Amino acid sequence: MSYIRKMSLTGLLLFGASVLYAADQSADSLLIFQGDTIHVEAERYKRHQTVNSILARIPLNTFETPASVAVITKPVLEEQNALLLSDALKNISGVNVQYGLGTEDFFMIRGFESKRSGLILKDGLRSPDLSLFGFYGFGQYDLYNIKEVQVLKGPSAFLYGSNTLSGVINQIEKKPQRKNFIDLTALYGKYDNRRATLDGEYAPDGLPLSLRMNALWQESKFYRPHHEAKKVAIQPILRWYIDETSILDIRLEHINADYKPDVGIPLYMPDEKWELPDISPLTSYQTNQDEVSHDSWRSRIDYENRLNNNLSLRNRLYAVGMDGKSLLTLPHVPHRGASGSFTIDRHIYSIEERQKFYGNQLELYLNDELLSVPFMLITGVDMLYSENDAARRISVLDQISYLHPESMINRETEFLLLNVIQTGIVYKNLAPYVVLHSDLPANIKFFLAGRWDLITIDGNRRNNDFDYITKILSSTPERIYRTYSKFNPMIGLSFQDSEQLRFYLNYGRAFAQNTVSVDEPELSRQWEAGYKYQTGNGRFQHTFAIYRIKMEQITIPLTLPLHGNIRAAQGSQLAQGIEFDFGWHINPATDLSLNYAYTQAEYGNYQAETVTHELQSVLQNYTGKIPPFVPAHLLNFWAAHYFLNNFGVGLGVRYNSGQYIHPDNDFALEAVYIWDAALYYRFKQGGWQINWHNFTDEQYYVRGLGPYTVIPATPAMINVSLYLGL
Numbered sequence: 001m002s003y004i005r006k007m008s009l010t011g012l013l014l015f016g017a018s019v020l021y022a023a024d025q026s027a028d029s030l031l032i033f034q035g036d037t038i039h040v041e042a043e044r045y046k047r048h049q050t051v052n053s054i055l056a057r058i059p060l061n062t063f064e065t066p067a068s069v070a071v072i073t074k075p076v077l078e079e080q081n082a083l084l085l086s087d088a089l090k091n092i093s094g095v096n097v098q099y100g101l102g103t104e105d106f107f108m109i110r111g112f113e114s115k116r117s118g119l120i121l122k123d124g125l126r127s128p129d130l131s132l133f134g135f136y137g138f139g140q141y142d143l144y145n146i147k148e149v150q151v152l153k154g155p156s157a158f159l160y161g162s163n164t165l166s167g168v169i170n171q172i173e174k175k176p177q178r179k180n181f182i183d184l185t186a187l188y189g190k191y192d193n194r195r196a197t198l199d200g201e202y203a204p205d206g207l208p209l210s211l212r213m214n215a216l217w218q219e220s221k222f223y224r225p226h227h228e229a230k231k232v233a234i235q236p237i238l239r240w241y242i243d244e245t246s247i248l249d250i251r252l253e254h255i256n257a258d259y260k261p262d263v264g265i266p267l268y269m270p271d272e273k274w275e276l277p278d279i280s281p282l283t284s285y286q287t288n289q290d291e292v293s294h295d296s297w298r299s300r301i302d303y304e305n306r307l308n309n310n311l312s313l314r315n316r317l318y319a320v321g322m323d324g325k326s327l328l329t330l331p332h333v334p335h336r337g338a339s340g341s342f343t344i345d346r347h348i349y350s351i352e353e354r355q356k357f358y359g360n361q362l363e364l365y366l367n368d369e370l371l372s373v374p375f376m377l378i379t380g381v382d383m384l385y386s387e388n389d390a391a392r393r394i395s396v397l398d399q400i401s402y403l404h405p406e407s408m409i410n411r412e413t414e415f416l417l418l419n420v421i422q423t424g425i426v427y428k429n430l431a432p433y434v435v436l437h438s439d440l441p442a443n444i445k446f447f448l449a450g451r452w453d454l455i456t457i458d459g460n461r462r463n464n465d466f467d468y469i470t471k472i473l474s475s476t477p478e479r480i481y482r483t484y485s486k487f488n489p490m491i492g493l494s495f496q497d498s499e500q501l502r503f504y505l506n507y508g509r510a511f512a513q514n515t516v517s518v519d520e521p522e523l524s525r526q527w528e529a530g531y532k533y534q535t536g537n538g539r540f541q542h543t544f545a546i547y548r549i550k551m552e553q554i555t556i557p558l559t560l561p562l563h564g565n566i567r568a569a570q571g572s573q574l575a576q577g578i579e580f581d582f583g584w585h586i587n588p589a590t591d592l593s594l595n596y597a598y599t600q601a602e603y604g605n606y607q608a609e610t611v612t613h614e615l616q617s618v619l620q621n622y623t624g625k626i627p628p629f630v631p632a633h634l635l636n637f638w639a640a641h642y643f644l645n646n647f648g649v650g651l652g653v654r655y656n657s658g659q660y661i662h663p664d665n666d667f668a669l670e671a672v673y674i675w676d677a678a679l680y681y682r683f684k685q686g687g688w689q690i691n692w693h694n695f696t697d698e699q700y701y702v703r704g705l706g707p708y709t710v711i712p713a714t715p716a717m718i719n720v721s722l723y724l725g726l
Contacts, residue, residue, distance in 0.1 A: 066492030111575030155510030189719035264704025572604030
């Protein structure tokens with residue numbers, strides 16, 4: 001019997017245990033309002049959210065939706081001191097959060113990496129964060145203005161378009177509430193980590209206006225040398241209550257961030273296998289000039305109008321811009337020098353990028369019935385225009401000692417320029433879509449959605465090699481012009497066996513276009529089945545999912561950047577697995593959540609150029625290998641309890657069964673348990689909180705920059721937060 005089947009049987013047994021547990025639970029309802037498709041709960045029971053808006057852009061009952069949807073709510077974010085999107089995603093089954101050099105949010109979702117497979121949104125809208133060169137360094141999302149995070153697992157192009165091959169993450173921003181308040185927070189932690197946030201609102205009496213303001217200031221140093229962060233952000237939102245049926249929001253946001261990245265420690269091969277060097281975890285191979293910075297702005301006008309009891313309209317007009325630059329040291333494979341000691345070559349990657357997005361999203365919502373069959377219909381059109389100008393420079397540095405590089409770090413470093421790639425792209429996307437959610441006889445819910453993306457990519461690209469004789473860079477521009485026409489559906493059914501149990505099944509497709517190097521977009525297809533169980537009062541929730549997702553036409557590098565950066569859309573990857581999620585609101589003071597995921601993943605027709613430890617470039621076949629950073633087992637647990645004296649405690653653990661760092665599967669990071677704890681004190685207008693991360697001081701490693709590079713993770717660390725409400 002396969003592992004998948006064994007775990008499926010285990011899921012059914014656990015479900016049976018859940019039913020036995022809940023059989024004697026009272027039917028004391030917590031609902032204060034019940035509509036056709038939505039349940040709104042009292043505020044104190046919203047830790048395990050029962051409503052989501054990620055599947056259809058309007059609130060739906062998660063229990064009735066035929067898909068894997070997870071919501072990380074504000075109480076959980078606050079208790080865990082989740083400051084970044086990566087912190088929040090650690091609560092999601094099937095999501096392996098990896099380190100992003102301290103400059104990006106990087107994660108694996110159902111076995112596929114987030115750069116092209118897991119789209120990150122803010123209020124359902126795209127952001128200009130993914131570089132033309134596949135660099136995600138401009139995309140570290142801070143949660144200072146976010147009230148909750150929603151995750152839809154599986155292909156999501158039916159509503160969100162490209163780059164949703166394995167899922168989509170939506171950050172729900174805070175909105176005006178038409179009340180006056182000011183909330184201040186201050187944080188201080190180990191390594192001189194300092195942070196302050198403001199969240200306030202002013203609603204003048206007698207005027208149909210409300211102004212909410214969120215702001216952030218942070219200066220942080222971290223465990224490893226040269227790793228720092230400075231961030232300043234501000235977001236005002238003005239809401240105009242035009243009348244009883246229509247609202248207009250005007251929001252602006254500006255973010256300025258500067259990071260000192262951490263590229264990690266390269267492995268070496270003293271004998272016949274890859275090994276970590278026996279050196280201090282504080283060892284650095286970077287220059288003191290490494291830096292990533294970006295300056296971004298966002299503006300948006302939202303208009304909503306309830307035309308009648310059944311029909312509503314929403315329009316969102318937005319503009320986003322970003323100027324970013326980065327300088328990263330890439331350490332190469334160590335090798336023995338003439339003296340017999342190990343030395344290491346390094347390159348400098350310098351990227352400058354300017355992006356602008358302009359878009360409009362128009363939607364109509366109809367909630368009605370036909371032949372006594374209730375249905376909800378959403379139809380809309382997405383329009384997006386973007387401009388992206390980028391340049392990447394590759395320079396070579398001098399060799400340094402591998403085992404004793406410290407003396408070489410702080411001196412000024414000269415760069416020898418080798419190659420410059422310049423790219424300018426204009427991207428246009430017109431996408432009509434439709435979503436239908438309907439009740440059918442025999443307690444069946446039917447979900448059908450589809451989006452037709454019409455995409456035009458127009459631009460040019462220069463790949464300039466440095467001529468050491470003429471000392472100039474020159475090449476003939478390469479014209480880039482591509483058009484895509486992709487229709488991607490999703491179909492789902494859910495069947496309610498009882499008031500507490502619902503089975504579901506879905507199928508979906510998605511695509512991701514590569515704007516620079518290849519003509520064919522990457523494709524993914526998924527089948528998923530499972531069940532959702534909850535007690536009558538919603539205090540106990542349990543979901544189980546089994547899925548199979550295949551990605552085809554994966555863009556893989558056939559040569560490295562210095563050899564032409566040739567790519568081809570010929571790879572494939574298969575992932576299948578199971579996921580369990582449990583949420584238990586034991587009583588008004590105690591909550592716990594537990595999730596587990598088992599993933600099987602492997603490459604299909606996959607080959608790429610790699611560098612051996614003899615510094616030879618070879619084209620290697622990875623068919624049948626496990627993709628990097630896809631552990632077989634992931635487990636997350638979090639529990640929180642509040643005492644009558646306003647004190648509270650939290651305890652959590654994350655388990656990762658171990659993972660390869662390269663497609664050759666020659667080196668694996670060991671399994672690790674990471675324990676976190678928290679102590680809270682709350683009162684009406686404030687409180688304090690202590691979060692102790694990795695309190696067992698576990699030594700482990702995470703993803704670095706480059707194919708054989710890892711970063712020593714942060715050891716035990718304490719953060720202290722203060723809260724004040726005015």
